[in-house]
Amino acid sequence: MSAPTAENENTPTLAARIGRSEIPVVIMAFVFAFLISAVLILISNEDVRQSATYLFARPSDFFRASWDAIVSAYDALFRGAVYDYRARTSTQAWNRLIETLTVATPLIIAALGMAVGFRAGLFNIGGTGQLIVGSAAAAWVGFGLSLPPVIHLIAALAAGIAAGGLWGGIAGFLKARFDANEVITTIMLNWIAVNLLAWLLTTAAFRAPNVLTPQSPQVKATAMLPRLLGDQFRLHLGFVIMLLAALFLWWLMSRSTLGFRFRAVGENPRAAQVAGISVGTSSFLVMLIAGGLVGLGGAVNVLGTEHSLNDGIAGSIGFDAITVALLGRSGPVGIILAGILFAGLSTGGRYMEGQGVPIDLVAVIQALVVLFIAAPPLVRRMSGLNLLTRPRRTAAAKEA
Amino acid sequence: MNSTAVSRAPITTGDSEVRLTEAKGRLPGWWKMPAALTFFALVSLLVFGIGGVRGQDSHFTIAHDSMFTSMGIPTEITVPSVPTAIVLSMVLLALAGFAWFMQATNRTWPRFAKPALQVGFGVLFAVAFLVWTVAAQSLNIEFLLKATLGLAVPLVFGALSGVLSERAGVINIAIEGQLLFGAFGAAVVGSMTGSPWIGMLAAPLVALVMGALLALFAVGYHVQQIIVGVVLNVLAVGLTSFFYGAVLKPQAERYNVPLRLPELRIPVLADIPLIGPMLFSQNILVYLMWVIVAVCTVALFRTRWGLRVRSVGEHPQAADTVGINVARTRWSNVLLGSAIAGLGGATLTVGTNVAFTQEISAGKGYIALAAMILGRYHPVGAAMAALFFAFATALQQNLGILSSSPLPAGVEKFTVPSEFLNMLPYIVTLLAVAGFVGRVRVPAADGKPYIK
Numbered sequence: 001m002s003a004p005t006a007e008n009e010n011t012p013t014l015a016a017r018i019g020r021s022e023i024p025v026v027i028m029a030f031v032f033a034f035l036i037s038a039v040l041i042l043i044s045n046e047d048v049r050q051s052a053t054y055l056f057a058r059p060s061d062f063f064r065a066s067w068d069a070i071v072s073a074y075d076a077l078f079r080g081a082v083y084d085y086r087a088r089t090s091t092q093a094w095n096r097l098i099e100t101l102t103v104a105t106p107l108i109i110a111a112l113g114m115a116v117g118f119r120a121g122l123f124n125i126g127g128t129g130q131l132i133v134g135s136a137a138a139a140w141v142g143f144g145l146s147l148p149p150v151i152h153l154i155a156a157l158a159a160g161i162a163a164g165g166l167w168g169g170i171a172g173f174l175k176a177r178f179d180a181n182e183v184i185t186t187i188m189l190n191w192i193a194v195n196l197l198a199w200l201l202t203t204a205a206f207r208a209p210n211v212l213t214p215q216s217p218q219v220k221a222t223a224m225l226p227r228l229l230g231d232q233f234r235l236h237l238g239f240v241i242m243l244l245a246a247l248f249l250w251w252l253m254s255r256s257t258l259g260f261r262f263r264a265v266g267e268n269p270r271a272a273q274v275a276g277i278s279v280g281t282s283s284f285l286v287m288l289i290a291g292g293l294v295g296l297g298g299a300v301n302v303l304g305t306e307h308s309l310n311d312g313i314a315g316s317i318g319f320d321a322i323t324v325a326l327l328g329r330s331g332p333v334g335i336i337l338a339g340i341l342f343a344g345l346s347t348g349g350r351y352m353e354g355q356g357v358p359i360d361l362v363a364v365i366q367a368l369v370v371l372f373i374a375a376p377p378l379v380r381r382m383s384g385l386n387l388l389t390r391p392r393r394t395a396a397a398k399e400a
Numbered sequence: 401m402n403s404t405a406v407s408r409a410p411i412t413t414g415d416s417e418v419r420l421t422e423a424k425g426r427l428p429g430w431w432k433m434p435a436a437l438t439f440f441a442l443v444s445l446l447v448f449g450i451g452g453v454r455g456q457d458s459h460f461t462i463a464h465d466s467m468f469t470s471m472g473i474p475t476e477i478t479v480p481s482v483p484t485a486i487v488l489s490m491v492l493l494a495l496a497g498f499a500w501f502m503q504a505t506n507r508t509w510p511r512f513a514k515p516a517l518q519v520g521f522g523v524l525f526a527v528a529f530l531v532w533t534v535a536a537q538s539l540n541i542e543f544l545l546k547a548t549l550g551l552a553v554p555l556v557f558g559a560l561s562g563v564l565s566e567r568a569g570v571i572n573i574a575i576e577g578q579l580l581f582g583a584f585g586a587a588v589v590g591s592m593t594g595s596p597w598i599g600m601l602a603a604p605l606v607a608l609v610m611g612a613l614l615a616l617f618a619v620g621y622h623v624q625q626i627i628v629g630v631v632l633n634v635l636a637v638g639l640t641s642f643f644y645g646a647v648l649k650p651q652a653e654r655y656n657v658p659l660r661l662p663e664l665r666i667p668v669l670a671d672i673p674l675i676g677p678m679l680f681s682q683n684i685l686v687y688l689m690w691v692i693v694a695v696c697t698v699a700l701f702r703t704r705w706g707l708r709v710r711s712v713g714e715h716p717q718a719a720d721t722v723g724i725n726v727a728r729t730r731w732s733n734v735l736l737g738s739a740i741a742g743l744g745g746a747t748l749t750v751g752t753n754v755a756f757t758q759e760i761s762a763g764k765g766y767i768a769l770a771a772m773i774l775g776r777y778h779p780v781g782a783a784m785a786a787l788f789f790a791f792a793t794a795l796q797q798n799l800g801i802l803s804s805s806p807l808p809a810g811v812e813k814f815t816v817p818s819e820f821l822n823m824l825p826y827i828v829t830l831l832a833v834a835g836f837v838g839r840v841r842v843p844a845a846d847g848k849p850y851i852k
Contacts (some may be wrong), residue, residue: 044643044646125573125626173829184773184829187573187769188406189826191767195823241787319630320634322627340710356646357646358637358646359645360644361642363638365633371628374621374628378621
């Protein structure tokens with residue numbers, strides 16, 4: 001009897017270790033999301049549907065059409081998001097990656113705000129509302145006031161933070177004082193903000209004169225975030241602010257007493273209270289800071305990228321920020337990577353639209369990725385990774 | 401949901417202590433409901449009454465020409481604006497006073513008295529608002545009520561979806577996605593078969609996909625339910641918009657034709673002044689709504705099935721111990737709910753003669769969520785709340801028409817911007833979850849995955 005040593009049995013094989021770690025799950029989540037999306041591209045493609053009608057007569061037509069549809073779509077996605085190798089100049093080619101970073105900037109800042117809530121055990125679904133009030137306040141300071149250059153910009157950013165913080169703080173206050181569920185209050189505050197913005201854009205203070213669409217005047221040059229790489233690229237100082245915000249999240253959550261309290265409440269509110277941490281105050285402060293960060297995201301978006309306020313200013317950033325924070329596991333580095341990835345999908349989606357694939361496919365890919373990553377057992381089962389981690393039937397096990 | 405609420409009640413050991421705290425009286429937050437009522441009553445008095453347009457009348461059309469009007473019921477009534485609003489405000493203040501009295505003396509409310517008071521208060525407040533805002537103009541109340549019910553249908557179905565899943569302990573943020581899938585399915589299947597009826601029947605089946613995904617991730621894989629809901633909404637918007645852009649829009653005549661379920665008019669009853677058209681001249685989905693609300697109420701609170709569902713939502717472990725299959729109950733309730741929400745989605749397309757467009761649900765799923773909470777996780781309450789929200793929307797649409805009709809010379813008045821009327825449901829829901837509209841009690845195990 002050649003019984004394996006205890007050590008031998010407990011050390012997993014290399015395959016099992018790979019199967020158990022998180023990286024393959026993330027990779028497979030993307031693979032599945034892109035595979036499912038490929039099926040959607042096929043269903044929607046006219047050529048493919050045409051050739052499917054005579055599939056058995058000439059199957060090669062069907063497979064060629066399918067291959068062409070998928071390759072052209074994903075090729076466009078890559079060119080639009082990272083590097084357009086078909087562009088005439090290298091500036092144009094690299095412009096796509098820079099554009100991706102520009103789009104990622106407000107998204108990442110908002111996602112950092114979301115992460116504060118998630119780490120403290122609060123589900124802040126109010127990204128949209130906090131973004132809207134943040135951008136509205138920043139834009140108003142930007143076009144409504146006349147201040148000296150640097151001060152104007154700082155004032156506009158501060159207004160965005162304050163407004164976002166206020167909006168998050170309302171939910172935090174209702175939670176702390178009346179124990180109102182933050183998921184519900186933040187969703188309600190989103191819609192209140194949407195309507196508030198719609199109303200603001202009808203008022204004389206916000207509505208730009210002589211335009212048909214609801215739009216505010218342009219932010220004054222003194223309040224705009226300066227461009228970093230010259231005028232041909234849209235990347236602006238907001239990118240640096242984003243990096244600083246990520247640094248702030250790291251410091252807050254990993255180095256400060258306040259962050260420790262937040263995490264303690266997030267892990268176990270009862271234990272935290274017994275240890276002398278006020279749960280109510282903590283939830284209020286969490287929502288205040290989370291809202292402030294998201295509001296900063298809105299301010300950066302309006303002062304750096306959009307330059308004026310319109311009724312679709314928040315776009316889908318509010319909800320995308322939630323998925324980015326989840327995908328980035330609420331850590332600063334993870335969020336930056338996830339944010340750039342999601343922004344790349346959106347900028348690439350614009351190119352994909354040129355190939356006849358609606359940009360909404362991007363939302364499908366993003367949602368699928370997050371769903372799969374949230375359920376690792378599902379991904380393992382679908383991809384057969386669980387077979388790697390299944391304990392080997394050794395001779396000893398057979399005997400026993 | 402991660403409940404961070406920590407019970408502040410002292411731990412009592414003996415009977416005497418319990419009695420002592422009971423005798424001492426008022427619960428914390430006892431003042432909130434009366435305070436909110438007083439606030440709204442004062443708003444009514446100061447704005448609608450004293451702030452109204454003096455010396456003007458408000459005209460309301462309450463009936464159409466029928467056998468009832470020929471019997472002497474007037475088609476229009478006219479009331480003096482300011483005095484009427486002041487009288488109504490006085491009644492509102494009296495109701496608020498009564499609420500103060502009941503709560504301050506810690507009396508037990510008779511069964512249904514509290515919700516009845518709140519609903520009555522809401523109706524009177526709405527009437528006072530109408531009298532104020534219609535001053536010197538006229539409004540067709542019959543139309544308004546009929547539109548209200550039509551707008552309420554998707555909200556009621558959506559809210560019922562929420563009630564069914566949350567009573568079984570699964571948080572359902574994905575109502576929006578279920579409505580969207582239902583609307584999409586009804587439009588596409590209806591267009592392909594050329595029949596709105598088949599489209600209507602297909603809607604719940606298509607919405608089941610959303611329900612199945614929610615159940616798969618929330619129940620099967622114990623993923624945080626709020627996250628699943630949020631992400632599923634993104635997925636639903638993405639998928640339906642994708643197919644809309646890729647298939648429905650280019651080939652609209654084949655896949656996306658506006659269809660309408662016929663209006664089923666019940667003779668005689670539909671001629672009843674004020675409420676006739678609202679109740680008896682609607683399409684099948686409206687009648688079906690009443691049936692489903694009634695069936696859900698009876699099933700949840702009067703049958704063995706309902707008891708089991710609620711036990712799974714309150715204490716899954718206990719339910720499991722007595723042999724109830726927690727996972728299966730949750731699965732079936734989420735599926736059932738999504739099918740009902742699918743019917744609500746059908747209302748948005750085949751119910752109203754509209755072709756499918758991107759994000760046609762436009763946040764109705766979130767209003768339905770709010771209705772469910774305001775209705776305290778009860779089918780009837782949810783339906784009432786949905787009706788209230790729909791009334792606000794119908795009012796906003798009708799006042800839009802009103803504000804374009806000319807005022808008599810020399811009369812100036814302030815109109816509420818439509819955006820604020822749109823905001824109203826959300827603000828009321830904020831007040832509700834903060835405890836100002838009575839206490840909302842969430843099923844104890846709502847949002848908590850059950851792992852054996």
